[in-house]
Amino acid sequence: MGQNSSQAGRMTAPVLVIVVGGGCRGEIYSQYASIHPQRMKVVAVADPRKFARSKLQKQHKIEEENVFEDWQAVVERDKFADAVLICTPDRLHKEPAVAFAKKGYHVLLEKPMATTAEDCTAIVEACIQSGVMLSVGHVLRYDPVIHKIKELIDAGVIGDVIHIQHLEPVGFYHFAHSFVRGNWRNEAESSFALLAKSCHDIDLIHHWAGGRRCVKVSSFGSVSHFNKENKPAGAADRCLNCSVEKDCPYSACKIYLDSVKKGHTGWPVSVICPNSLPDIESVTEALKTGPYGRCVYECDNDVCSNQVVNMEFEGGVTAAFSMVAFTEEICKRKTTIHGSKGELSYNGHEIHVFNFLTQKSTKHTADYNTPRQFGMSGHGGADYCLIHAFISAVANNDPSLIRSGPEETLQSHLLVFEAERSRLESRVLHCGDTKQS
Numbered sequence: 280m281g282q283n284s285s286q287a288g289r290m291t292a293p294v295l296v297i298v299v300g301g302g303c304r305g306e307i308y309s310q311y312a313s314i315h316p317q318r319m320k321v322v323a324v325a326d327p328r329k330f331a332r333s334k335l336q337k338q339h340k341i342e343e344e345n346v347f348e349d350w351q352a353v354v355e356r357d358k359f360a361d362a363v364l365i366c367t368p369d370r371l372h373k374e375p376a377v378a379f380a381k382k383g384y385h386v387l388l389e390k391p392m393a394t395t396a397e398d399c400t401a402i403v404e405a406c407i408q409s410g411v412m413l414s415v416g417h418v419l420r421y422d423p424v425i426h427k428i429k430e431l432i433d434a435g436v437i438g439d440v441i442h443i444q445h446l447e448p449v450g451f452y453h454f455a456h457s458f459v460r461g462n463w464r465n466e467a468e469s470s471f472a473l474l475a476k477s478c479h480d481i482d483l484i485h486h487w488a489g490g491r492r493c494v495k496v497s498s499f500g501s502v503s504h505f506n507k508e509n510k511p512a513g514a515a516d517r518c519l520n521c522s523v524e525k526d527c528p529y530s531a532c533k534i535y536l537d538s539v540k541k542g543h544t545g546w547p548v549s550v551i552c553p554n555s556l557p558d559i560e561s562v563t564e565a566l567k568t569g570p571y572g573r574c575v576y577e578c579d580n581d582v583c584s585n586q587v588v589n590m591e592f593e594g595g596v597t598a599a600f601s602m603v604a605f606t607e608e609i610c611k612r613k614t615t616i617h618g619s620k621g622e623l624s625y626n627g628h629e630i631h632v633f634n635f636l637t638q639k640s641t642k643h644t645a646d647y648n649t650p651r652q653f654g655m656s657g658h659g660g661a662d663y664c665l666i667h668a669f670i671s672a673v674a675n676n677d678p679s680l681i682r683s684g685p686e687e688t689l690q691s692h693l694l695v696f697e698a699e700r701s702r703l704e705s706r707v708l709h710c711g712d713t714k715q716s
């Protein structure tokens with residue numbers, strides 16, 4: 280972690296944080312306090328769900344008076360911490376982010392920033408006007424190997440960047456879990472898939488392109504396969520009593536029940552029992568009555584299962600992004616960056632750089648040094664690097680440690696909204712052009 284570790288060494292008192300949203304993401308970031316109590320202390324939690332807030336209260340020995348059902352009750356109090364971790368559902372980001380910023384709290388905000396361009400802009404303006412730091416949860420920026428890509432580009436090893444190709448393979452059962460049955464399945468309840476899942480990726484492409492302004496964008500995508508027309512003959516509305524369940528790769532019995540029978544109680548099983556610890560009994564009950572037991576062909580999902588985005592940046596740099604549900608790999612991004620002097624390829628594990636002059640390939644990796652708890656969070660330890668950088672930035676009053684700060688993150692979010700508008704309007708969009716063509 281280099282600079283971050285040495286910066287952390289100068290800390291004297293722990294950074295005091297409030298967790299708003301005690302679900303999966305809030306709990307993951309909070310683990311930093313258990314590993315490094317001298318650097319971070321969780322002093323309050325706000326969550327409408329008793330099980331979620333009680334779990335964090337117990338883990339971090341939070342005083343009863345600092346356990347809240349509603350974040351607004353926290354803001355009404357005099358400021359009593361340094362920072363807030365906002366891990367609420369996507370549509371509930373803007374109000375707490377603005378309110379806490381105005382109160383003087385530094386903000387770590389889970390991605391996406393918000394579900395409209397106007398709300399994203401309002402958050403950034405509130406943080407800048409209040410003089411507080413904003414770190415958006417683009418955890419891939421903090422993945423040591425992915426960060427190495429940017430370092431190699433900046434070092435000129437492939438010359439000028441000409442074209443970027445980037446793939447996000449979501450994973451067949453991950454997509455079924457999160458975007459067909461789960462919290463991000465329906466745009467009205469959460470947001471469109473490109474924002475919810477792939478704002479990470481558009482942010483990386485924008486970052487690799489050197490922060491150049493995108494001048495033109497086009498996008499195509501749809502809901503493929505997960506609809507009533509593709510429901511197998513004889514299939515039931517729920518997996519537990521379905522006669523063809525054994526032949527369905529998306530069976531909830533396979534994804535959840537078989538996992539818990541093998542002793543796997545982490546993600547995604549942990550998500551489907553929000554009010555209890557997952558075991559065979561609670562998981563069975565959740566599949567009988569909850570959203571995760573539904574047939575994937577009978578859900579109210581309306582977000583794209585596959586989408587492509589083509590971009591042209593200033594100076595003629597082009598990029599092509601693909602997000603697809605139907606993959607073996609779970610979120611192991613694959614990237615090729617074509618430069619004037621070489622080609623850089625990333626396979627989700629390591630980087631290879633081919634030099635056109637020498638016609639030799641060089642392998643690059645990076646160390647993670649991540650505590651085991653964070654390695655289980657689905658981002659290969661990058662979650663740990665993100666919260667480590669944020670806490671170091673707050674402790675040392677050094678926003679340069681934050682790799683996804685307000686202005687650049689806003690620009691990449693606005694590009695996501697433009698790309699989705701291109702898809703909906705079936706046209707090439709000239710970025711910043713609000714007129715219909």
